[in-house]
Amino acid sequence: MKVGVLALQGDFAEHYHSLSLLGVEAIEVRLPEQLEDLDGLIIPGGESTTIGKLMDAYGFIEPLRAFAQTRGIWGTCAGAILMAQDVGREQVLLKIMDIRIARNAFGRQIDSFETDLAAPFLQPPEPPYHAVFIRAPIIQTVDGKAEALLSLADGRIVAARQGKLLATSFHPELTPDLRFHRYFLELLRSQPAI
Numbered sequence: 001m002k003v004g005v006l007a008l009q010g011d012f013a014e015h016y017h018s019l020s021l022l023g024v025e026a027i028e029v030r031l032p033e034q035l036e037d038l039d040g041l042i043i044p045g046g047e048s049t050t051i052g053k054l055m056d057a058y059g060f061i062e063p064l065r066a067f068a069q070t071r072g073i074w075g076t077c078a079g080a081i082l083m084a085q086d087v088g089r090e091q092v093l094l095k096i097m098d099i100r101i102a103r104n105a106f107g108r109q110i111d112s113f114e115t116d117l118a119a120p121f122l123q124p125p126e127p128p129y130h131a132v133f134i135r136a137p138i139i140q141t142v143d144g145k146a147e148a149l150l151s152l153a154d155g156r157i158v159a160a161r162q163g164k165l166l167a168t169s170f171h172p173e174l175t176p177d178l179r180f181h182r183y184f185l186e187l188l189r190s191q192p193a194i
């Protein structure tokens with residue numbers, strides 16, 4: 001299995017490291033032609049406006065939309081924002097998942113936090129997943145083929161899936177827990193295209 005990490009801006013190195021620990025051939029993707037022989041792609045956290053502008057400048061938008069029709073993409077934090085249909089403001093979006101996102105839903109950098117979430121779909125399901133939220137978005141709505149995977153205690157959605165597409169508000173690459181990366185790899189192996 002070969003999985004790319006979009007390496008235009010953000011914490012792509014941490015995802016690359018997590019994939020390497022799982023024995024996956026990881027590729028830092030900087031040009032659209034590097035998508036051709038990948039099984040999946042991770043769009044990392046960072047600054048969504050900047051990543052979107054760079055994706056547009058490097059010609060990634062249409063190739064990524066085509067990629068998402070048959071292969072998996074996982075967006076974490078800024079990456080999740082870029083996968084949404086709408087974020088309540090004008091910015092470059094891939095619009096590949098039936099989700100609406102509110103950017104910086106928890107406030108400023110100082111309002112970043114960590115919490116444990118019950119995630120029974122992960123293997124093993126225990127202990128709870130320790131999630132790191134940094135200027136994190138919230139998934140406001142899931143529509144169409146998308147489904148909510150994880151919510152906070154107050155009901156706000158922080159992870160969603162749509163076929164081989166995965167969006168998380170938090171940063172699994174910033175913890176030593178590799179269960180979310182394993183979950184994405186399982187989606188790549190087992191899910192039909194959307």
